[in-house]
Structure formats: C-alpha cells, structure tokens
Amino acid sequence: DGWVDPYNMIDYANLLYNLDFIDLKTRSRFLKIEKRIKSLIDQKKFVDAFWALDNYFDADLTGYPPLVQNVTGISFYYNFIEAQKNDSDDEMIYYLNQPKVRRSTHVGNLTFNDQNNEVERHLMVDELLSIVPWLEVLMDHYKVLLYNGQLDIICAYPLTMNYVRKLKWKGAEEYANADRKQWYVGKELAGYSKTAGNFTELLIRNAGHMVPGDQPLWAMDMITNFAFNRPFKDRPHK
Known part of the structure; x- marks a missing residue:
C-alpha cells in the first residue's frame, strides 16, 4: 500500500x-x-x-x-x-489522545494527528521521488511484502503493478513466471498472492487503503504468515 x-x-x-x-x-x-x-x-x-x-x-x-x-x-x-470519508479515524484519534492512553504510550504532551500539513510542506520534494533503487536492493537480500486493498484508489493495486513489473532484482524472471494463487483465511477468500523468492505481493479483497481497518482478521493473517514464514493458504480451511 x-x-x-x-x-x-x-x-x-x-x-x-x-x-x-x-x-x-x-x-x-x-x-x-x-x-x-x-x-x-x-x-x-x-x-x-x-x-x-x-x-x-x-x-x-x-x-x-x-x-x-x-x-x-x-x-x-x-x-x-x-x-466521503467516514468517522472511524476520528474515533481512533480521540482514543489515542485520551490522558490514560497518552501516559501508557509515553508520548508526554504530544498530540496525535493523522496528518500534519506542516510536515508535508517539508516533504514536497520527497513525495515525487522514486525509492525503487532502494526497494530493489532490499528485495535481493531480505523478505519483502507488498500488499494492496482492492478498493484503494490512491495507491491502487494496478498502480503498484506499474512499477513492480519493471523492478530489476535477481528474482524478476521467477516472479514474472510465478502463478498467482487464491488466498483463504478460514473458509473466506481473502485475496490473491504471488510469491517469488523472498518477495510476495498480495491483493486483499473488500479492503481499501487501510487494510487493517477494513479487514482486521485478514490483515492479522497476512502479517503472521509473512513474519513467521508461513504459506498463504490457497484453499478453504478450518
């Protein structure tokens, strides 16, 4: 994403x-x-x-x-x-700014914001720069997971694939020839996965940009599988 x-x-x-x-x-x-x-x-x-x-x-x-x-x-x-934007983020922001939560997260008097325009003004140049060269190095040496919610627009799956198909890394040919597989969480079709070497790309159904918010159970399965080197199950299971 x-x-x-x-x-x-x-x-x-x-x-x-x-x-x-x-x-x-x-x-x-x-x-x-x-x-x-x-x-x-x-x-x-x-x-x-x-x-x-x-x-x-x-x-x-x-x-x-x-x-x-x-x-x-x-x-x-x-x-x-x-x-239009729903109010789910507002509830999260309210929760994170409660005194007891602020104390437990050790943030002092800092206020949580989901976006800060002043910060973005300092990142104008960065926003238009490509980090593909760094990503290619990472893919050659470490596990990498790229995931997209199928309902996202801003970083939509097709936009991600525009650059993924052009990546120059040692597993590029293997990735190009790899089969895309269904991914199930329990008996539900959660999305589709494609793996080559240490790289996995994942499309999550019924989710937008904020996958953990839209599909928390599926997001947990995704993170757990990636972190513990477990396969993304390609058929329904208990």
Missing part, C-alpha cells in the same frame, strides 16, 4: 476510467495532466510537480477540492465504495 514510485504510479486516468468513474473524454483530459506532471518530474521540478498533483488529485495543501473530486464526486481516495 506504499507510495513507492510516483512516476509510474500516477496513472489515475486509466484507473478511474477502468473503474467507470470517468468517460473517454475525461480520461484524455486527465492523461494530459498526468503527462505534464511526469514532465516536471523528468525536469526535477519536484515542487512544481507536487502542486500540479495536489491540484489534480489529493488537495492536501491547496485548500480546495481537486479536479478529480470535482469531476467524480469522490473525495475519499482510500476506498472507492465510500464517496
């Missing part, structure tokens, strides 16, 4: 078209905008690229709805089943 390679992941025009949120005319318009953003990245004008992306897609700092929201009516990019 990570923002790893912006250049290849900025492909919302095709994603939204394939999900039926936009038509061909709008797709063409969005593709032109994305081409401009990628041109700015190529020119290493990362701050300009940030603002272009912010106006186009997520509006973290612009203060008004981005183009994608104005066109589709969707303002919550973490789960396309929900047009």
Whole structure:
C-alpha cells in the first residue's frame, strides 16, 4: 500500500476510467495532466510537480477540492465504495489522545494527528521521488511484502503493478513466471498472492487503503504468515 514510485504510479486516468468513474473524454483530459506532471518530474521540478498533483488529485495543501473530486464526486481516495470519508479515524484519534492512553504510550504532551500539513510542506520534494533503487536492493537480500486493498484508489493495486513489473532484482524472471494463487483465511477468500523468492505481493479483497481497518482478521493473517514464514493458504480451511 506504499507510495513507492510516483512516476509510474500516477496513472489515475486509466484507473478511474477502468473503474467507470470517468468517460473517454475525461480520461484524455486527465492523461494530459498526468503527462505534464511526469514532465516536471523528468525536469526535477519536484515542487512544481507536487502542486500540479495536489491540484489534480489529493488537495492536501491547496485548500480546495481537486479536479478529480470535482469531476467524480469522490473525495475519499482510500476506498472507492465510500464517496466521503467516514468517522472511524476520528474515533481512533480521540482514543489515542485520551490522558490514560497518552501516559501508557509515553508520548508526554504530544498530540496525535493523522496528518500534519506542516510536515508535508517539508516533504514536497520527497513525495515525487522514486525509492525503487532502494526497494530493489532490499528485495535481493531480505523478505519483502507488498500488499494492496482492492478498493484503494490512491495507491491502487494496478498502480503498484506499474512499477513492480519493471523492478530489476535477481528474482524478476521467477516472479514474472510465478502463478498467482487464491488466498483463504478460514473458509473466506481473502485475496490473491504471488510469491517469488523472498518477495510476495498480495491483493486483499473488500479492503481499501487501510487494510487493517477494513479487514482486521485478514490483515492479522497476512502479517503472521509473512513474519513467521508461513504459506498463504490457497484453499478453504478450518
């Protein structure tokens, strides 16, 4: 669910078209905008690229709805089943900021926030940089798990696959030829897995960007299997 390679992941025009949120005319318009953003990245004008992306897609700092929201009516990019953000995060924030919880987590007087615009302003350049070279090194030497919720938009599975298929690592050929398997948690089809060497990529059904919040049991199974080198079970079980 990570923002790893912006250049290849900025492909919302095709994603939204394939999900039926936009038509061909709008797709063409969005593709032109994305081409401009990628041109700015190529020119290493990362701050300009940030603002272009912010106006186009997520509006973290612009203060008004981005183009994608104005066109589709969707303002919550973490789960396309929900047009607007639900209040589940508010409940979490309230809980974490309670005095007894703050004492038990040893955070002193610090207030928990799920997003801080001031921090993001200092990360404008970083947001448009690719970390693929570091990921490739990790994949050659350590276990790596990439997972995506099927209902996510902002870091959707197809956007992740845009860069995964281009990764240069020692297991690339094995991965390209590997079979995708069903993944079951108990008797429920939780998603689909694909493994090559130390690398596993996972698609989780009925989940958006926040997989542990949408499917906590399946997320626990995913984390446990990965941490303890257990296989992702490919048939129903007790």
